[in-house]
Amino acid sequence: xxxxxxxxxxxxxxxxxxxxxxxxxxxxxxxxxxxxxxxxxxxxxxxxxxxxxxxxxxxxxxxxxxxxxxxxxxxxxxxxxxxxxxxxxxxxxxxxxxxxxxxxxxxxxxxxxxxxxxxxxxxxxxxxxxxxxxxxxxxxxxxxxxxxxxxxxxxxxxxxxxxxxxxxxxxxxxxxxxxxxxxxxxxxxxxxxxxxxxxxxxxxxxxxxxxxxxxxxxxxxxxxxx
Numbered sequence: 001x002x003x004x005x006x007x008x009x010x011x012x013x014x015x016x017x018x019x020x021x022x023x024x025x026x027x028x029x030x031x032x033x034x035x036x037x038x039x040x041x042x043x044x045x046x047x048x049x050x051x052x053x054x055x056x057x058x059x060x061x062x063x064x065x066x067x068x069x070x071x072x073x074x075x076x077x078x079x080x081x082x083x084x085x086x087x088x089x090x091x092x093x094x095x096x097x098x099x100x101x102x103x104x105x106x107x108x109x110x111x112x113x114x115x116x117x118x119x120x121x122x123x124x125x126x127x128x129x130x131x132x133x134x135x136x137x138x139x140x141x142x143x144x145x146x147x148x149x150x151x152x153x154x155x156x157x158x159x160x161x162x163x164x165x166x167x168x169x170x171x172x173x174x175x176x177x178x179x180x181x182x183x184x185x186x187x188x189x190x191x192x193x194x195x196x197x198x199x200x201x202x203x204x205x206x207x208x209x210x211x212x213x214x215x216x217x218x219x220x221x222x223x224x225x226x
Contacts, residue, residue: 024169027101027176031129034105035119041102044109045119052114059114059222066114067213070107074100075206097176100205104132107209108216116223117155122165127155129168131216133175134208141171151219179208 037043042050048066055061108131109119117124130138130151141147147167148154154164 024166024173026098027129027169027172028165030098030101031105031109031125034102035109035125038102041106044106045113047106048110048113051110063111063114063213063217066107066110067210067217070103070110070213071206071210074103074209100179100209101132101172101176104209104212105129107213108132108220111213111216112155112220115220117220121155122160123157124155126160126164126168127151127220128216129172130154131212131219132172134211135215135219137171137175146171151216152221155220179204 034041035044037046041047047069048062051062051065051069052059055065105128108128112124112128113119117127119125119128128151130147133141138147138150142150148161148164149157154168
């Protein structure tokens, strides 16, 4: 544990230098693209509604399928962007961060939509981003008063706090960079066999996406629908 921790701390600054464009603006752009649609990926609400129709209106089943679909997407991009090892890190690190941010934002936004939240509401958008931090990190930040509340509390707050836009986006960016730094440890160890990095990237991204989807499903409680 001590070795892994020190390696992560050592690699994190290098990851940040390799991805200097990663900022709070980047995270908000990833969320916007996830909600509006990007390339071959339809908008989050559209994808969620399609799953709902396919599951005969069963929202619980639709959420389950939405999570499974995004876990597969996360695994595929995690493999593709981690297979090259350190040699291609300058290209693959930003691509990996952008890919996983888009996929996880899209998943949580889709779940929020199925649970009756308005994705045009900035409070809801901040709640979506907060879910990307994961349950343990959110609990810790709320306890330390770095966050005013849980994602559910943020989504249903009486008013929107503009300062929270920056705080949440910065924390999410930091979390994404730290996760990528952790994956680079395995890539460094297995750099003579590049496919090792791809397999680790696929597994890590898929599992973290599953965790985030499950957390969002539990945290963003269904709201009354018209």
